[in-house]
Amino acid sequence: MGKRILIVDDSASIRHLVRVFLEVQSDLDVCGEAADGMEGIEQAMALKPDLIVLDLAMPRMGGLEAARALQQSMPKVPIILFTFFDSDTLRSEASLAGITSVISKTGPMADLRDEVRRLATAAAAA
Secondary structure, eight states: OOEEEEOOOOOOHHHHHHHHHHHHHHTTEEEEESSSSSHHHHHHHHHEEEEEEESSSSSSHHHHHHHEEEEHHHHTTTTTEEEEEOOOHHHHHEEEEHHOOEEETTHHHHHOOOOOOOHHHHHHHH
């Protein structure tokens, strides 16, 4: 069984794309999906993932707010903010919210895969 990943994004097509791309990797397993930050927190508590891929802009609760809550309840679980928005200000806010790294949705999907693998391996070793 590979590293367990939770995908939180309001776009069903993005969730599907990320799931398919990550599950092709033999060491990665998507354990669940959520459509907004509130559902993401509920899923994280129930599924206990090794890593969370989180969108920034979502209805009900956005990524930064969800990350703050997740950081308090599961501080050892790495969080990747996977977003179309990328700036130094956002990276700073993300870090303060407990987000481990920021990956742009406009970059190659390999960037996300490589970061998921790196963080999940580092978290398991810690």
